[in-house]
Amino acid sequence: EEIIEFNEKMWEKCGKELRGNSATNPQLVCFQIKKHLLFRKMEILSLQPFIVQYHNLVHRRLAKRAVRESEVLQLEQLKISGKTETPEKSQVRAANGTWLMHTNRLNFARIFRNLQLNIDALDLTTAEPWQILSYNSDGYYAPHYDFLNPETNRQLVDSRGNRIATVLVILQIAKKGGTTVFPKINLNIRPKAGDVIVWLNTLSSGESDPQTLHAACPIKEGNKIGATLWVHSKGQELSLPCSLQENVYETKNFLQEYSFSGQ
Numbered sequence: 001e002e003i004i005e006f007n008e009k010m011w012e013k014c015g016k017e018l019r020g021n022s023a024t025n026p027q028l029v030c031f032q033i034k035k036h037l038l039f040r041k042m043e044i045l046s047l048q049p050f051i052v053q054y055h056n057l058v059h060r061r062l063a064k065r066a067v068r069e070s071e072v073l074q075l076e077q078l079k080i081s082g083k084t085e086t087p088e089k090s091q092v093r094a095a096n097g098t099w100l101m102h103t104n105r106l107n108f109a110r111i112f113r114n115l116q117l118n119i120d121a122l123d124l125t126t127a128e129p130w131q132i133l134s135y136n137s138d139g140y141y142a143p144h145y146d147f148l149n150p151e152t153n154r155q156l157v158d159s160r161g162n163r164i165a166t167v168l169v170i171l172q173i174a175k176k177g178g179t180t181v182f183p184k185i186n187l188n189i190r191p192k193a194g195d196v197i198v199w200l201n202t203l204s205s206g207e208s209d210p211q212t213l214h215a216a217c218p219i220k221e222g223n224k225i226g227a228t229l230w231v232h233s234k235g236q237e238l239s240l241p242c243s244l245q246e247n248v249y250e251t252k253n254f255l256q257e258y259s260f261s262g263q
């Protein structure tokens with residue numbers, strides 16, 4: 001991910017939750033999605049960039065189990081490598097992290113299948129392994145773009161395309177702080193455990209969308225755990241809605257991939 005220069009001012013929007021207003025922007029609505037006799041709530045937080053929040057997509061109990069599974073994982077990882085004795089500390093990210101194959105662990109596999117069933121506009125198998133992030137007190141993820149710089153990630157981008165979308169599963173929220181902030185569009189999301197935030201990283205031209213700059217705000221109290229899938233474009237350019245003007249998918253029409261009823 002492309003890290004931009006770190007700057008404390010970027011945390012300015014981290015305080016209270018910031019959302020668009022559907023009274024002034026009628027496109028910011030909440031849909032009931034019907035799927036397999038279940039209803040899901042999908043709320044549009046922003047159209048450009050396209051950002052949605054699925055409410056309670058992952059059952060509380062499953063989220064808890066995945067947290068427990070990830071704790072064991074991190075211990076295993078420490079033992080295996082034998083050198084990562086302290087949490088990864090860097091200027092850009094102060095969190096513990098680990099990679100995990102999509103379906104290698106029972107509960108993450110369940111979550112993966114659940115996501116794939118519900119987010120059917122994206123082929124999640126193109127995603128990099130789960131990136132599990134555990135933020136302790138004072139932990140954060142500095143403002144960055146998930147979209148890769150093709151110059152410095154040539155091999156990955158050439159073989160799998162770029163990271164068109166990010167799927168962030170909130171497994172546990174911090175007591176205070178730890179919101180997901182998009183400072184350039186005045187969005188500061190305080191999700192619940194079990195919520196899933198999905199956004200597209202590109203403009204309809206396929207270029208990186210500069211408005212997708214985002215961060216995990218510093219944790220003030222408690223411990224936040226999230227699991228990210230960075231979804232690559234390869235093989236699904238044609239399954240995304242297209243624009244007649246350009247030979248690329250049209251993110252504004254992404255919505256039409258969903259079947260929904262009412263508001």
Ligand SMILES: O=C(O)CCC(=O)C(=O)O
Pocket residue numbers: 131133141146166168178179180181214215216217226228
């Ligand atoms: O934890 C968050 O709120 C943000 C995580 C993130 O930006 C990422 O995984 O790319």
Ligand SMILES: [Fe+2]
Pocket residue numbers: 001144145146166214
């Ligand atoms: Fe990110």
